[in-house]
Amino acid sequence: MTAAHTQPGASAANKGAWEPEIIAFCCNYCAYAAADLAGAQRMQYPPNVRVVHSPCTGKIEMEHILAALEKGIDGVLVAGCLEGGCHFIEGNLRAKHRVEHIRGILDEIGIGADRLRMVNLSAAMAPTFVERVREIVDTVTNLGPNPLKESAQQGVVSK
């Protein structure tokens, strides 16, 4: 996985108010290209999202998502190809099941499943990408900060 685009929480630092920090794990063949397209078309979306470029959503391990949440990230978006459109045939279906499993764990431990969402789109669907980003930013804004945020920032995270 490679580089990030936008600066999450940049506006939070300026205003001193909490702004959600979201990680979007984006599949190379759809969401990443859609995010690129959205940028090329100068479409506006909240700057709270850090895009993590992934070869396929099937490559995103449960540990990656859990590690992000443990470190205090407020929400995670997993963005893969439309069902049936995965370049590796079933990577996005595997991701879907993994995301569901983690959502169950998040509910069980009290973080709440809603901080994690999987969405499906194609490379041409820049407006959909923007819409999904807005949705998760809204959802997470309503939920408030990740309850682990504070202790994470105090360096309690051991890994």
Next chain:
Amino acid sequence: MIVASPKPVTELKEIVAAHDKILFVGCGTCVTVCLAGGEREVGIYSYAMRMARRLAGRPIDIEQVTIERQCENEFIKDLAPAVERNQAVLSFACGAGVQALAERFLNRPVYAALNTQFLGILEDQAVWTEKCLGCGDCMLAQFGGICPVTRCAKRLLNGPCGGSTEECCEIDKDRPCAWQVIYKRLKGIGQLDRLEQIVPPKDWRPAWHGGARKIIRQEHRV
């Protein structure tokens, strides 16, 4: 192989509630293959447990290690220093592995993180089915290699029962009738005549009905 499944995080949280420094031990053999207690699951459950405990206001320090096999002293003994520096052990092995640790490390609680289920096979991606109860006196030769002791819900040795259908066992629509499978299999290998013989009641003494079993193989002893 031995097939197990992970306990829910909520139950594990209860189990380790008294400790704030704990060793999670995975096992690299059966439970790794059945995606229940290998290095990966130890990692996932460590994340979940740390987060759950931080949310509860009682952070927990988790050390993780996965050894090749928890059911053999040869592999267990190297764990001693790690066990020593933790208050307790949560073992992600099958029940045998958990007990092997418990009997070796007398001054530390050892808890089971998994529910050990059965001896079975991988039927399909992430689908496991039970094939053998370990009855100690294998009868597979008589039944075309299909075990009615394990796979017939009523353990009939002279099946099928009256509720059998070609599609499924009468107690579970998702399970094939073992006796239909036995019939097809014996037919396929030209041994249908075996069904003419009445199988006498099974001698259960070699099974666990006499308590935990022990095997000593003199030819391999030193």
